Amino acid sequence: MERAMTQVFPRTDKSIVADDGDALHFCSTCAFSRACLDEGMDKSALMDLHVLVEHVGPFHAGEHVFREGDPFDAIAAVRAGTVKTYVIDRDGREHVLGFHLPGEVIGLNAIDGDHYPCNAVALDTVMLCRFSFPKIAVLATRVPGLQRQLFRLLSRDIGRAALLAGDWSADQRLAAFLIGLSRRLAARGFSPNRFQLTMARTDIANYLRLAPETVSRVLKRFQADGLLKVDRRELELAGRPALEALAAPVLRD
Amino acid sequence: MERAMTQVFPRTDKSIVADDGDALHFCSTCAFSRACLDEGMDKSALMDLHVLVEHVGPFHAGEHVFREGDPFDAIAAVRAGTVKTYVIDRDGREHVLGFHLPGEVIGLNAIDGDHYPCNAVALDTVMLCRFSFPKIAVLATRVPGLQRQLFRLLSRDIGRAALLAGDWSADQRLAAFLIGLSRRLAARGFSPNRFQLTMARTDIANYLRLAPETVSRVLKRFQADGLLKVDRRELELAGRPALEALAAPVLRD
DNA sequence: CGTGTAATTGACCGCTCTCAAACGCGGTGG
DNA sequence: CCACCGCGTTTGAGAGCGGTCAATTACACG
DSSP states (O other): OOOOOOOBOOOOOOOTTOOOSSSOOSSTTSHHHHHHHHTTOOHHHHHHHHHTEEEEEEEOTTOEEEOTTSBOOEEEEEEESOEEEEEEOTTSOEEEEEEEOTTOEEOGGGSSSSBOSSEEEESSOEEEEEEEHHHHHHHHHHOHHHHHHHHHHHHHHHHHHHHHHSOOOHHHHHHHHHHHHHHHHHHTTSOSSEEEOOSOHHHHHHHHTOOHHHHHHHHHHHHHTTSEEEETTEEEESOHHHHHHHHHHHHTO | OOOOOOOBOOOOOOOTTOOOSSSOOSSTTSHHHHHHHHTTOOHHHHHHHHHTEEEEEEEOTTOEEEOTTSBOOEEEEEEESOEEEEEEOTTSOEEEEEEEOTTOEEOGGGSSSSBOSSEEEESSOEEEEEEEHHHHHHHHHHOHHHHHHHHHHHHHHHHHHHHHHSOOOHHHHHHHHHHHHHHHHHHTTSOSSEEEOOSOHHHHHHHHTOOHHHHHHHHHHHHHTTSEEEETTEEEESOHHHHHHHHHHHHTO
8 A cells, every 4th residue: 555645735925915806815824814714705804804813833742732621812723733631630541522623623612711721733744723812802702704614623623523422333433433533534525435544553542432352352343344555554444335425324414 | 307498599680770870780681791791791782782682481391492403593591491402313222412401502513504303392381581693793893892702602512512521420410411501400509419310311421422221320339439319310429539630631620 | 493473263251232011291182 | 907919129130331450462663
């Protein structure tokens, strides 16, 4: 199995102040700008938004973007790479809250409070767009489309969190995880049926609330049943329909 | 064991347009008004907020406040009673998303989308304050305190959803559920160590992702160990420290 | 070519679910 | 007032899924 392409979000910036007459495209790698375009936000508002964007990175694998307890002052959109958010409980066990792919936003759960409630660490080389939250909140009062977009992002995360809450079997959990990953990658223009897992088995296990051994066993059985081909962290969804069927009750579709 | 007081949120409305010189108190039963007061929102803003509040109810036990797929146009604060939100999966199994006590807000997870993504049903006699969302969103652009409050409510729910996601034992889940209930009731002025469960065992089971039989067994064992006294739906937390200890890793404190 | 860490594999155990039946309270009607 | 019924709850026995523990393998890196 040959190597899949690196998961770098395709950069299509034209110019900071580009105006090609029709649509305005700058920093389209930032989830916000893109989503706000879809919301029909006008040009001047987008300009206002963009001036408070700060491109940060790269963060290398293992480097933290923020840690639990750090003062909260910004949310960030992932531009390239994968960010893992997690907490450590008092027993020292790690609970993975989520994996954030290019185009997705981290830090939303910190809005209630002055400090980040979790850790965020880069799993590979990560580039971010940083949005000062106080500033964006002020801007949101002037730009209804932006406020709406923020509400949507927050509301969506509430629903997403419920995904994990169900009492699904290990097979269903893993299938839903892989299908979910596939769809999110596809939405960003990556190959849906062939990609690489940027996270360790242990991370997947801690995310799905399974033992690492169980993850390993299920992946092996999936491969034996022809549902997928696994080689280390390279992944190919071979039996997508069957996987979709397994994941359907979890993803509610 | 004698009957506990009915869970009706104490109504302290003075007048729709009351102004007693110092603080402004009207419809303090609405979570929003109260929270916004805490945010230091000014008087005229509160007036603006209040004019788009609509008191609805009573809903009687078993009546639905809204159903999955209904067009979304409003969020609501519970004023009295308990509301259960839930979804039915394709296998016909009910998944309880949450129980909403007086002072809490329902419908937040509908903001992303045009339709309610779940059902909401009254477990006992329920009174609501209904807030038109389009209108409150517009008002939020003029009133930063209100926008902030909405962000907080949304962000808080994201964190709360994570509670259920952990791989906790049945004992831990139930202890966390009871302690959480107790704290929320206490925050509204109810007795923390003695209250009644407004939901059926089956509802608790569907919420905690346990079998009803397991809920029954754990409650019995808790009683045998002196952690609590159960009589039908009357509940007394007898061994609060032990319960808190069990719940601690779940509630993260 | 050694070493450390992640991943896999196997054996065993325990928690919780499932299935089934009995119980008990509330409601209805005789 | 009592018999009957229905549903939520409780109780019991058994089984299965996934966790735990331990050993082995595979790979990455120096």
